[in-house]
Amino acid sequence: xxxxxQWSHISTGDLALVQEAIRPLxxxxxxxxxxxxxxxxxxxxxxxxxxxAIARLTDAVEIRPHLTTGAHDSAQGALEVSRTPSTCAALExxxxxx
Numbered sequence: 712x713x714x715x716x717q718w719s720h721i722s723t724g725d726l727a728l729v730q731e732a733i734r735p736l737x738x739x740x741x742x743x744x745x746x747x748x749x750x751x752x753x754x755x756x757x758x759x760x761x762x763x764a765i766a767r768l769t770d771a772v773e774i775r776p777h778l779t780t781g782a783h784d785s786a787q788g789a790l791e792v793s794r795t796p797s798t799c800a801a802l803e804x805x806x807x808x809x
Contacts, residue, residue: 718766725772726805731761740766744776744800753797762797770808777803 717729718739727740734751735743744765745751753759767774778789779799785791792799 721766721768725767725769725807726774727766727768728763728800729766730763731759732764733761735764735766740768741770742767742774744774744802750797763800765800765802773804773806773808774802775804777801 717732718735721727721729721740731753735747737747739747744767745762751760751762753762765774765776778786779792779801780786780789781792790799790801
C-alpha cells in the first residue's frame with residue numbers, strides 16, 4: 712500500500728499501525744507517533760515520502776513511544792531496526808483507561 716492514504720481507511724479501534732503511509736492531514740487521528748510535523752520519509756536508495764506510524768484514535772488509551780534507531784546508530788534502550796527508524800514504529804507503553 713505504499714504512498715496511499717491509509718488514514719482515510721481507519722474507521723474503528725483505539726490504536727492503528729500504518730505502514731508506508733503518507734503524512735496525515737491535520738484533521739486526522741488524535742495523536743500520531745512520530746508527530747505529523749516530524750520528518751516523514753523512509754530513506755534507502757531514494758528518499759520516499761512515507762513511513763510507518765502508530766496512531767491513537769480515541770481518548771480511551773494513552774501511548775508512550777519507544778525510541779528506534781538504525782542498525783548503525785546506537786542509543787541506550789532503543790530498538791534497533793534494519794535500515795532507518797522510519798521503517799518501524801514502536802510503543803513503550805499503551806495503557807487503556809476504564
